[in-house]
Structure formats: C-alpha cells, structure tokens
Amino acid sequence: MEQKPSIPKGTRDFNPEQVAKRNYIFSTIKTCFETFGFQPIETPSFENSETLMGKYGEEGDRLIFKILNSGDFLSKVNNQLYADKNSNKITSSISEKALRYDLTVPFARYVVQHQNEIEFPFKRYQMQPVWRADRPQKGRFREFYQCDADVVGSESLWQEVEFVQLYDTVFDALGLKGTTIKINNRKILSGIAEVIGASDKLIDFTVALDKLDKIGEEKVKEEMLGKGIPQNGIDKLQPLFSLTGGFDSQIESLKQILSTSKEGKKGIEELQFINNAIQSLGLKTSTLQLDVTLARGLNYYTGAIFEVSAPEGVKMGSIGGGGRYADLTGIFGLKNVSGVGISFGLDRIYLVLEELGLFPETITKSTEVLFINFGDKEALFSLKAIKSLREAGVNSELYPDRITNGKHMKKQMNYANKRNIPFVVLVGEEEMNNSLYTLKDMKSGEQKKVSLDVLISSVK
RNA sequence: GUGGUUGUAGCUCAGCUGGUUAGAGCGUCGGUUUGUGGUACCGAAAGUCGCCGGUUCGAACCCGGUCUUCCACCCCA
Numbered sequence: 001m002e003q004k005p006s007i008p009k010g011t012r013d014f015n016p017e018q019v020a021k022r023n024y025i026f027s028t029i030k031t032c033f034e035t036f037g038f039q040p041i042e043t044p045s046f047e048n049s050e051t052l053m054g055k056y057g058e059e060g061d062r063l064i065f066k067i068l069n070s071g072d073f074l075s076k077v078n079n080q081l082y083a084d085k086n087s088n089k090i091t092s093s094i095s096e097k098a099l100r101y102d103l104t105v106p107f108a109r110y111v112v113q114h115q116n117e118i119e120f121p122f123k124r125y126q127m128q129p130v131w132r133a134d135r136p137q138k139g140r141f142r143e144f145y146q147c148d149a150d151v152v153g154s155e156s157l158w159q160e161v162e163f164v165q166l167y168d169t170v171f172d173a174l175g176l177k178g179t180t181i182k183i184n185n186r187k188i189l190s191g192i193a194e195v196i197g198a199s200d201k202l203i204d205f206t207v208a209l210d211k212l213d214k215i216g217e218e219k220v221k222e223e224m225l226g227k228g229i230p231q232n233g234i235d236k237l238q239p240l241f242s243l244t245g246g247f248d249s250q251i252e253s254l255k256q257i258l259s260t261s262k263e264g265k266k267g268i269e270e271l272q273f274i275n276n277a278i279q280s281l282g283l284k285t286s287t288l289q290l291d292v293t294l295a296r297g298l299n300y301y302t303g304a305i306f307e308v309s310a311p312e313g314v315k316m317g318s319i320g321g322g323g324r325y326a327d328l329t330g331i332f333g334l335k336n337v338s339g340v341g342i343s344f345g346l347d348r349i350y351l352v353l354e355e356l357g358l359f360p361e362t363i364t365k366s367t368e369v370l371f372i373n374f375g376d377k378e379a380l381f382s383l384k385a386i387k388s389l390r391e392a393g394v395n396s397e398l399y400p401d402r403i404t405n406g407k408h409m410k411k412q413m414n415y416a417n418k419r420n421i422p423f424v425v426l427v428g429e430e431e432m433n434n435s436l437y438t439l440k441d442m443k444s445g446e447q448k449k450v451s452l453d454v455l456i457s458s459v460k
Numbered sequence: 461g462u463g464g465u466u467g468u469a470g471c472u473c474a475g476c477u478g479g480u481u482a483g484a485g486c487g488u489c490g491g492u493u494u495g496u497g498g499u500a501c502c503g504a505a506a507g508u509c510g511c512c513g514g515u516u517c518g519a520a521c522c523c524g525g526u527c528u529u530c531c532a533c534c535c536c537a
Contacts, residue, residue: 006510006527006528009527009528009529057535059461059534059535059536060535060536062461062535063535063536102537130537132535132536132537134535134536135461135462135534136529136530137530137531137532138530138531138532139537140535140536140537141537144537145537146537207535317536317537318536318537319537320537321536321537343537344537345536345537346537347537348537349537372495372496374495403494403495407494409494409495409496409497410493410496410497411497412496412497413496413497413498414497414498415497416497417497417498418497418498424496424497426495426496428495430495438495438496440496440497442497442498445496445497445498447496
C-alpha cells in the first residue's frame with residue numbers, strides 16, 4: 001500500500017543549497033568561537049529525564065520531548081497512578097529519557113561528570129540540535145540548532161565583556177549589521193522586586209515587566225496587580241516605566257530606584273563594569289543596549305542576561321541569548337562553579353540572512369567540470385583526466401550513464417546546465433585519438449580543443 | 461496548552477450558489493535537432509481533490525473528527 005510520506009510537525013528537510021547556507025553559518029560561528037579560545041564538545045541527543053526535568057520551569061518541563069521506555073513499559077506503573085490517569089506522575093514511570101531541550105544544562109552535567117579531567121576555567125562551544133515540543137510558528141521549530149559558547153569556573157566579569165565582543169564578531173562576520181545586544185542583570189530584577197515588596201513574586205513580576213513594550217504600561221500594571229503585587233509597590237516602579245535614554249542615564253535612574261537594595265546595587269555595578277569596558281573597546285556593528293525589561297531564562301541565570309534582536313525591520317524573535325549562572329552545576333553536586341555563556345539560534349539567523357539577502361553567492365558551488373559520457377572506452381579515458389583534475393583540486397565528475405545510439409547528449413548537457421556546472425568536457429573517438437579534450441564554457445558557449453595540461457589550467 | 465488559518469498534478473495556484481471525463485502556468489518526459497545546454501515550436505505523461513466518517517440521487521465544494529501549514533497568545537532560539 002502506497003502512502004504519502006511526511007515528516008513530523010515543526011521539522012524540516014534541507015536541500016543541498018540550504019545545507020550549504022547552513023554550513024556557511026556554522027563554519028563562521030565556529031571560526032569565531034575558536035578565535036576566542038573555545039573548544040568543541042558534543043553530548044548525546046537525549047539525556048536521563050532527571051537531568052533535564054525541573055531545570056526550565058514548569059513551562060519548560062511541558063515542552064521537553066519525553067522518550068517512552070522500551071519493552072513493557074506499563075508493567076512498572078503503579079496501579080493507583082494508572083487508575084488516576086495522572087499524566088504528570090505516570091510520565092516519570094514510563095519515560096526515563098528525554099531529548100535535550102538546550103545545550104546549557106547538558107553542558108553543566110558534562111562539567112560535573114568530567115570535573116577531574118577538565119582544566120578550569122573551561123571554555124567550550126557546542127553546535128547541536130535541540131528539541132522542544134512547542135507549537136511551530138515564525139522562526140520557531142520543534143527541532144532546531146543552537147550554537148553555544150560557555151565558560152565555567154570563573155566569576156570574572158571580563159567573560160561577560162568577551163561575550164559581548166563575541167556576539168559582535170559573529171554578526172559582523174556574517175555581514176549582519178545593526179543587531180542589538182540587549183543586556184540586563186538578574187540582580188537588578190531581584191533588587192526591584194525587593195524594593196517593591198514582591199521578592200517572593202520575582203517571576204510573576206519579571207514576566208509582566210517583560211511585556212512592557214508589547215502591551216504597554218497600563219496592562220503591565222494590571223497584570224502585576226492581578227498577580228498580587230501591592231499597589232504601593234507598583235507605584236514605586238513609576239520611574240522604571242519612564243526609563244529612557246542611553247546606558248548611563250538609565251543607570252542613574254536605576255541607582256535611585258535601587259538605593260535601598262544591596263543586591264540591586266551590585267547588579268548596577270556589574271552592568272557599569274561591562275558597559276565601560278565595551279565603550280572603551282568598541283563594537284564593530286552591534287549596539288549594546290541596557291534593557292531593564294529583559295527577563296529571559298530566569299530559571300538559572302543569576303547575573304548578566306543577554307538577548308540579541310535582529311536588525312530593525314526584520315520581524316523575528318531573538319536570534320541569541322545567554323547569561324551568567326552562578327550555580328548551575330550545583331544541582332548536579334558540584335558547588336561554587338560559576339558559568340556564563342551565550343547561544344546563537346542558527347535557524348533564526350538563517351531566516352534573517354535570507355530575508356536580508358546576505359548569503360554570499362559563492363557558497364553553493366559544487367561541481368566545476370562535467371565530462372560527457374560517450375561510452376565505456378571514452379568514460380575510462382575521461383576518468384583518467386578526471387583523476388588529474390581532482391588531484392589538482394578541481395571538483396570534477398563523469399556523467400554516469402553513457403550516450404546510446406548517439407542520443408542523450410542533450411540530457412547530459414542539460415544536467416550540467418541545471419546544476420550550474422561551469423565547464424563541460426567532451427571526449428569522443430576523435431579527441432581520444434589525438435589526446436585532446438573539447439572544453440566548453442557553459443556561460444559563454446565557446447569551446448576549444450585542448451591538451452590535458454591546458455584543460456587543468458583553464459578551469460583552475 | 462488557547463485562539464485563528466491552510467491543504468486540489470513535482471511546484472505555484474484556478475475551480476462560480478454541491479451537478480457529466482477536475483483545469484492553467486511552471487517543471488518533467490518525448491520530438492523538431494542520432495556530437496552540444498540555456499531560446500522557440502509541437503506533443504505526452506502526471507491528481508486516492510490531506511486523511512477518516514457523515515448529509516445527499518449526487519461532494520473538491522456542506523457537516524463532524526483527525527493530521528498538516530502558517531499566524532497570534534503562552535513561552536522561547
């Protein structure tokens with residue numbers, strides 16, 4: 001029975017051109033990572049569930065792809081749980097593995113597990129797919145690649161400074177100008193929550209604040225009130241809503257708001273340190289912007305928080321994110337190892353580069369010379385020439401099927417044409433007898449009979 | 461998880477209020493051109509109308525379900 005093939009929701013096939021373009025992004029990022037001193041590691045596509053569960057908040061747990069146990073998985077399920085039909089509780093007994101949700105948590109696991117082999121501070125990068133059981137939409141897939149660079153084992157703020165530079169370097173190398181690197185600090189958010197008497201509602205508070213540019217001041221206040229944040233606290237936020245201007249003037253306003261919060265003041269100090277360094281070092285094409293409403297990845301970040309948005313005019317969610325996590329390895333039993341890292345969203349960067357027409361033309365080139373196949377004798381003769389061409393570093397191939405009854409020449413020429421192969425070589429009986437090759441330039445249509453040496457030098 | 465949206469030939473899409481053999485362009489294949497591609501002309505093949513069920517004398521069209529696409533919310537790369 002024939003059935004129409006399909007792939008799961010939120011996944012994609014990539015054709016040769018798309019793969020070439022993706023590889024271009026991969027290799028650009030990889031080169032930048034390595035110039036900054038990062039080394040690659042890889043981790044499995046799936047982890048033990050307990051490694052991942054509970055690290056990304058309640059929402060995150062829901063979006064983790066769980067892998068069903070093999071064998072008779074129902075036999076282990078507690079009868080009571082089964083009768084209750086409680087999906088959450090049953091999940092842990094029928095699924096012990098899950099697809100990785102990001103690269104940061106598996107990395108933390110890796111660090112703890114290999115702590116004795118690692119030389120700290122450890123700078124690693126990782127470019128692998130991650131999976132989320134999300135509903136697809138623009139720039140959002142269920143399988144996508146992240147490119148992460150992290151440093152663990154150092155509390156130095158110079159790392160944050162370097163990561164800002166790394167973002168700038170990568171986007172510059174990709175020709176993507178005008179990205180905004182937004183920065184905030186978890187300590188500032190905690191400080192504000194403390195000042196307004198909502199320390200226990202930090203997450204509700206930041207989630208609401210994060211929506212400021214989307215739903216506006218009034219709606220944000222409504223949401224905060226609805227979450228049980230006291231009115232007099234919200235009133236204290238007033239200077240926050242009117243926070244405008246450059247980095248320095250925003251810092252001044254924050255100093256006023258956070259004058260009574262020790263943690264908040266620490267956050268301000270850190271931001272200032274990073275900003276001062278960046279101002280002094282300069283950025284190529286990106287802009288560093290303080291955004292107090294930035295509240296992403298709250299689950300394990302403790303210091304700086306980064307998010308990168310595409311150049312103005314491109315409608316796309318963030319194309320990168322990251323931050324400082326003081327104790328991510330602590331949950332796996334290794335205390336006092338601070339980490340900081342950033343991530344690039346490959347698939348979204350692809351969409352942005354495509355939309356702005358920033359992919360270089362040269363990256364899709366494949367075969368340079370195609371030999372027409374006139375028959376077995378000619379093919380063997382051609383393959384000798386092809387061998388020399390390949391040794392000279394020229395991508396060459398022989399058309400596999402031979403011309404029969406003098407037909408199919410057209411088909412072979414057409415093949416070269418469709419694949420944008422710039423040169424075609426014809427070797428028939430006449431050429432073989434004279435050890436010559438008819439070289440045709442597909443662009444100009446011109447052709448000439450040449451020796452092997454001339455052939456190689458003409459196409460090189 | 462919530463709300464909306466989409467699905468007809470390989471691709472992009474027509475198909476009027478349900479009514480014979482479901483169309484076009486592009487592409488594919490063949491020919492004009494048995495050692496020459498891109499252009500032109502001629503011709504051909506190709507569709508379980510996403511899937512399952514229902515209403516009807518009759519369904520691509522109406523109804524229900526399901527999968528898929530895209531979008532917004534939630535959240536996030």
